[in-house]
Amino acid sequence: MIVKIVSKNFDIPDSHKLHVALKHGRYTSLEKLFSMEPAEVVEEVSKSGLRGKGGGGAHTGDKWKLIPKNHPLPTYLVVNADESEPGTFKDRQILEFDPHLVIEGIIASAYAIGANHSYIYIRGEYVFWAKRMQEAIDEAYGAGYLGKNIAKSSFSLELTLHRGAGAYICGEKTALLESLEGKRGHPRLKPQGKEPEWFFGAPTVVNNVETIASVPYIIKNGFEAYRAYGTDNSPGTMLFGLSGHINNPGIYELPFGVSMKAVIEQIGGGVLGGKELKAVIPGGSSCPILRADEIENITLDYESLIKHGSSLGTGGMIILDESVSMPLAMKNLFEFYHHESCGQCTPCREGTGWVDKILGRLLTGDGTQEDYKTMLGACDMLNGKTICVFAPSVAFIANSYIKKFKAEFDALCKA
Amino acid sequence: MSAFVFTPENEEKFAALLQRYPQKSSLTLPSLWMVQYQEGFISEDAIVFLAKKLETTPMNIYSVASFYTMFNLKPVGKYHIQICKTLSCMLRGSQEIKKHIENRLGIKAGENTKDMKFTLTEVECLGSCGSAPCMSLNEAYKENLTIEKIDAILDSLA
Ligand SMILES: Cc1cc2nc3c(=O)[nH]c(=O)nc-3n(C[C@H](O)[C@H](O)[C@H](O)COP(=O)(O)O)c2cc1C
Ligand code: SF4
Ligand code: FES
Numbered sequence: 303m304i305v306k307i308v309s310k311n312f313d314i315p316d317s318h319k320l321h322v323a324l325k326h327g328r329y330t331s332l333e334k335l336f337s338m339e340p341a342e343v344v345e346e347v348s349k350s351g352l353r354g355k356g357g358g359g360a361h362t363g364d365k366w367k368l369i370p371k372n373h374p375l376p377t378y379l380v381v382n383a384d385e386s387e388p389g390t391f392k393d394r395q396i397l398e399f400d401p402h403l404v405i406e407g408i409i410a411s412a413y414a415i416g417a418n419h420s421y422i423y424i425r426g427e428y429v430f431w432a433k434r435m436q437e438a439i440d441e442a443y444g445a446g447y448l449g450k451n452i453a454k455s456s457f458s459l460e461l462t463l464h465r466g467a468g469a470y471i472c473g474e475k476t477a478l479l480e481s482l483e484g485k486r487g488h489p490r491l492k493p494q495g496k497e498p499e500w501f502f503g504a505p506t507v508v509n510n511v512e513t514i515a516s517v518p519y520i521i522k523n524g525f526e527a528y529r530a531y532g533t534d535n536s537p538g539t540m541l542f543g544l545s546g547h548i549n550n551p552g553i554y555e556l557p558f559g560v561s562m563k564a565v566i567e568q569i570g571g572g573v574l575g576g577k578e579l580k581a582v583i584p585g586g587s588s589c590p591i592l593r594a595d596e597i598e599n600i601t602l603d604y605e606s607l608i609k610h611g612s613s614l615g616t617g618g619m620i621i622l623d624e625s626v627s628m629p630l631a632m633k634n635l636f637e638f639y640h641h642e643s644c645g646q647c648t649p650c651r652e653g654t655g656w657v658d659k660i661l662g663r664l665l666t667g668d669g670t671q672e673d674y675k676t677m678l679g680a681c682d683m684l685n686g687k688t689i690c691v692f693a694p695s696v697a698f699i700a701n702s703y704i705k706k707f708k709a710e711f712d713a714l715c716k717a
Numbered sequence: 718m719s720a721f722v723f724t725p726e727n728e729e730k731f732a733a734l735l736q737r738y739p740q741k742s743s744l745t746l747p748s749l750w751m752v753q754y755q756e757g758f759i760s761e762d763a764i765v766f767l768a769k770k771l772e773t774t775p776m777n778i779y780s781v782a783s784f785y786t787m788f789n790l791k792p793v794g795k796y797h798i799q800i801c802k803t804l805s806c807m808l809r810g811s812q813e814i815k816k817h818i819e820n821r822l823g824i825k826a827g828e829n830t831k832d833m834k835f836t837l838t839e840v841e842c843l844g845s846c847g848s849a850p851c852m853s854l855n856e857a858y859k860e861n862l863t864i865e866k867i868d869a870i871l872d873s874l875a
Contacts, residue, residue, distance in 0.1 A: 376739075388803045388842040419737075426787045427843055429856040462737045467746055468787035470841065484745030484771070486784040502739045545805040545846035552847050587804060587842075618846065620805055634804050638841050 303569060305531055307539050308515045309555040312399040318434055320441040323402040329447055331522040335410050336455040338521075343414035347517060350525035351537035355392075356382055356473070356510030357586060357616045359536075359604050362517075366507060368498040369415045375504035379417040380482065381408060383424040383431075383511045384466055384473035387586035388638060389618035392541040392553050393511040397424075397431040400515070401438035402447075405461065407514035409452060410521050412459050415507050419460045422511075423478050426467040436463050470642035474690055475499055475508040477644065488644050489690035512541055532558035536603035536614075543618035547574040547626075558603040565602065566621065577623040581706075585615025587635050588695040590702035612702070628707035629714055632700065633661040639696045649683040650693035656680045657700065664714040674715050678704070721762035727751045731770070741771055745781055749788055758789040786840070794829045794836035796874055799853045802839045805846035814850050814862050815839065821871055834874075 311317040311326050348363025369377055385393045412420050424432050439461055442448045450458045466472050472481045476490035479501050499506040520528045529537045536558035545551045549571030573579050579594040590612040600606050607614045640654035660677045663669045684697035704711055734744055752763040759782050768775040782788045800815050824830055826839040845851035848860035
């Protein structure tokens, strides 16, 4: 099942060093890249159907096309390496084992949208990976792959690594840009129509690390080669993750459209300790949970997961065995969401805390039916009343736990 | 007068970074990091110093610094253990690991040892779910933790 496009060099010793990376194909897309017009690059990526790997699955080419022509301010490319969604640990593999692939992708993407400066925003905890990435950036500058006239072309690009400092919400693209501007990471109100992002008022594209790392293959081999993998609406591959109660936790690059169950059994080696599977959180904790009996026909692509009432998210699957108490798992996640709410919107800031508290009461045996109703009400309040989609996603996941495992919640409520 | 000043190296770094952003305020997080590496935490003096340097108010710097969990507004121990408490780690036994550390150090999560040798903090997902349970010790990740591993790590810390 495994297909190695982005992860091709992961197992090569010292793959992060420039001289090794060069031996294994890095920067070979540049010749073709600079023979193309930027608009042609955008078109190629558009046709490949590449979708964002940061959780939303937006069409990358469509996003790039939103950059206005002839804007008075420079254009920026911001790479999202904030990776904080529970269950997600894929971007760090790319940063660790193939940082030059990230740089190669940044060169292509920046060239396509006309950016001469790019920032990588990396979560503060990733100290090792920030160092790794910075070493690669320094090597690339030294070898003429960054800076003025890259690979003797007329294209110049600066690349700056910027560290966050511990805030999940800074992965949300507008909060990330606020943070990059030196402020609290507060998501911005979204415009009515389609627009690019804005960094200090300048047109900006925000893309996930893995999205950017997928670009060189498309440039070098053409959109059809990428489309040879995956499905019509979810073309190509994704770095899927397995964690929790699974025998072989890890990151595996797979074409979209493979069976979730087969991946768990064949690649993941099945549930840890031979226990029964109880549930799967399909793509990071913000995706509604699926009961074991629901995953039978699920394939790992955007459409299949939506059809089954969840979403593909970041592809980071969390496996839960029969022993897990669902109210406890839900409480764990609500502690997370309460801690990570940026605090701008009252329903989100307070509601996540209420639900956490009520779940705590239920779990210690002091909960009542009234508590249960209050909890449902608080979850309801999270939906559709806030600045960003953080709160609505929390509402969706809450509903999935409560509805699908209702008996476990009922059992905890006194009269 | 604020008592905090950047070391000459940090002054140099600051000047170099200034060239890399369209506006000065972008240097807020990088500057807070420099302060924390220089002093171990973000003191009020340093906040006043940064406000001047970034042409803003101390309250604004404070408001930003307090938003991000990694900025220490109080001193922390020589060894800062940050253990992940989120779901993938919980499923793999992070609670037992935490209790074991608490017992060995004689403190609860969120506290320092009296001699300021250790600080134990519970944190949310570290992006290491595939090698859970996981913690960060000062800045290094320690993964696939077991009670034996924790004992060996704690024994090795002078
Ligand atoms: C609460 C929240 C957290 C997010 N965290 C991340 C993250 O850590 N990394 C990431 O790449 N995208 C994250 N996103 C998605 C970004 O907003 C954005 O859509 C993405 O970076 C765009 O890149 P892509 O189109 O290449 O996926 C998050 C979104 C939300 C709402
Ligand atoms: S929904 Fe929550 S995270 Fe999003 S802006 Fe409002 S308070 Fe912040
Ligand atoms: S849940 Fe602990 S590292 Fe992700």
